């Protein structure tokens with residue numbers, strides 16, 4: 001895969017070309033200080049402006065009503081302040097409002113799909129910049145966009161300069177069973193895969209022919225020969241009325257998940273077969289269509305490995321202050337036990 005292919009798949013490159021056929025979106029340049037904040041592991045995501053860690057808290061203090069989390073054994077006072085970006089924040093809020101108040105955020109290429117479990121609503125739906133920061137700072141996919149977008153490229157040309165962008169897309173309730181990934185080689189649609197291949201959807205096998213033909217028609221009428229590359233991968237959504245929408249464009253290569261195909265098959269030049277019929281699609285002049293056929297093949301969510309236990313999450317976000325207090329008590333108890341054991345020690 002060439003670096004140019006990756007450059008062409010940036011949201012701001014394809015969105016103007018296919019605006020009419022995709023979800024309404026706003027693109028905002030990402031300021032350097034926001035990029036630095038996203039890449040800084042040490043800073044917190046706090047929705048209020050301050051999280052105070054204050055010492056010398058006395059047991060009889062009346063600070064119970066205070067919202068700040070305060071603890072310490074020593075005499076120092078530390079204030080951790082989450083950075084604020086007032087100007088950028090107001091641009092983001094304005095865009096969110098213009099898009100109906102709820103958005104799906106992404107960067108030049110990726111959405112933080114690996115971090116949806118961290119959000120309170122377990123979804124990528126955001127209503128504010130702090131919702132977006134929480135997802136972005138927890139996502140390896142976002143870090144990948146920011147630090148190594150060309151890692152899978154084979155050409156040794158210098159890395160093109162990237163202008164980072166925050167993409168806000170109007171929130172749309174997409175039903176996973178309506179999503180398909182389409183593989184385009186030399187401007188020919190060669191394969192269509194069910195996107196959410198971990199599930200079996202009955203309607204797909206029932207409507208196989210009409211789904212395939214509506215996607216082919218959409219590709220032929222609106223996409224073919226209009227994208228700067230001849231090899232690419234497009235994600236589409238077929239709504240309940242049978243209308244097809246463009247969701248995303250991705251590079252044709254390993255960096256993109258090949259779902260129910262393999263990259264070896266897709267790049268071999270041999271014609272692909274349908275998994276249902278096993279038929280050679282070259283004879284029919286139509287793309288191979290693959291979908292999950294039975295419950296037996298249902299697999300766990302591909303993003304499962306990115307999750308951590310809920311307790312860790314509550315602790316790290318300070319979402320559940322009582323859990324944090326219990327945790328600290330537990331630690332203290334353990335330390336006391338350990339020092340008791342040390343004192344007891346084996347007698348010689």
Ligand SMILES: Nc1ncnc2c1ncn2[C@@H]1O[C@H](COP(=O)(O)OP(=O)(O)OP(=O)(O)O)[C@@H](O)[C@H]1O
Nearest residue numbers: 023104109110111169170171172173174235248250
């Ligand atoms: N505007 C939206 N509103 C709600 N959900 C959305 C929206 N856009 C996309 N999604 C959901 O999020 C998923 C991922 O979106 P998208 O393809 O843009 O992310 P991505 O990071 O580029 O993914 P990939 O790397 O697999 O291409 C989609 O499959 C869809 O289910």
